[in-house]
Amino acid sequence: xxxxxxxxxxxxxxxxxxxxxxxTYSDSASNYFPWYKQELGKGPQLIIDIRSNVGEKKDQRIAxxxxxxxxxxxxxxxxxxxxxxxxxxxxxxxxxxxNKLVFGAGTILRVKS
Amino acid sequence: xTEVTQTPKxxxxxxxxxxxxxxxxxxxxxxxYWYKQKAKKPPELMFVYSYxxxxxxxxxxxRFSPECPNxxxxxxxxxxxxxxxxxxxxxxxSRWASGRxxxxxxxxxxxxxxxxx
Numbered sequence: 001x002x003x004x005x006x007x008x009x010x011x012x013x014x015x016x017x018x019x020x021x022x023x024t025y026s027d028s029a030s031n032y033f034p035w036y037k038q039e040l041g042k043g044p045q046l047i048i049d050i051r052s053n054v055g056e057k058k059d060q061r062i063a064x065x066x067x068x069x070x071x072x073x074x075x076x077x078x079x080x081x082x083x084x085x086x087x088x089x090x091x092x093x094x095x096x097x098x099n100k101l102v103f104g105a106g107t108i109l110r111v112k113s
Numbered sequence: 114x115t116e117v118t119q120t121p122k123x124x125x126x127x128x129x130x131x132x133x134x135x136x137x138x139x140x141x142x143x144x145x146y147w148y149k150q151k152a153k154k155p156p157e158l159m160f161v162y163s164y165x166x167x168x169x170x171x172x173x174x175x176r177f178s179p180e181c182p183n184x185x186x187x188x189x190x191x192x193x194x195x196x197x198x199x200x201x202x203x204x205x206x207s208r209w210a211s212g213r214x215x216x217x218x219x220x221x222x223x224x225x226x227x228x229x230x
Contacts, residue, residue: 034218043117043203043221044156089155099144099210099217100169103155 002094006104117222136204144210163210
């Protein structure tokens with residue numbers, strides 16, 4: 001089955017710096033890759049996603065890139081702010097027609113002001 | 114309305130108690146999910162309902178009993194739980210339970226923090 005690996009497990013950056021979180025997946029049939037942000041005491045919130053026919057997607061300070069050949073995708077956050085501090089999960093859905101999310105282990109992002 | 118709501122926010126129960134978790138969405142979504150999340154871990158899928166019918170049960174113990182009374186509501190009935198069942202229980206919904214995954218975003222509720230004594 002699909003396996004998603006996520007690195008790093010923790011990431012500390014200074015406010016204003018960029019943060020990059022990387023994920024790799026094993027199932028070449030996966031074609032949808034969402035990123036979720038989970039703040040303390042809250043449920044995961046979808047912040048950005050990318051589909052297999054797209055190489056990059058941006059939404060203000062957040063961007064996601066996808067390399068299907070290498071089977072990896074990354075989350076980029078620029079100009080980090082203290083409110084970006086949270087746990088970030090990448091995920092994949094292993095078949096074109098399906099709804100079962102396979103999550104990475106998560107990255108704790110700390111933005112120091 | 115673009116949110117998934119869950120009640121209660123916190124629940125403490127003994128191993129002999131029976132309790133229920135509730136989830137509601139008014140986005141017209143036809144798929145609803147229960148996840149279990151332990152501390153510092155990603156969510157783990159428990160059940161999927163599609164058009165009010167159970168479509169996926171990830172080998173969950175029978176002390177967890179899901180129910181989908183209508184397209185907007187999802188319940189999780191709890192009975193004879195163990196302390197290791199203490200976790201955050203998350204509900205999610207998506208437009209449908211099949212079809213192209215890339216147009217089927219899952220939206221999560223805030224969760225119920227369950228403690229079993």
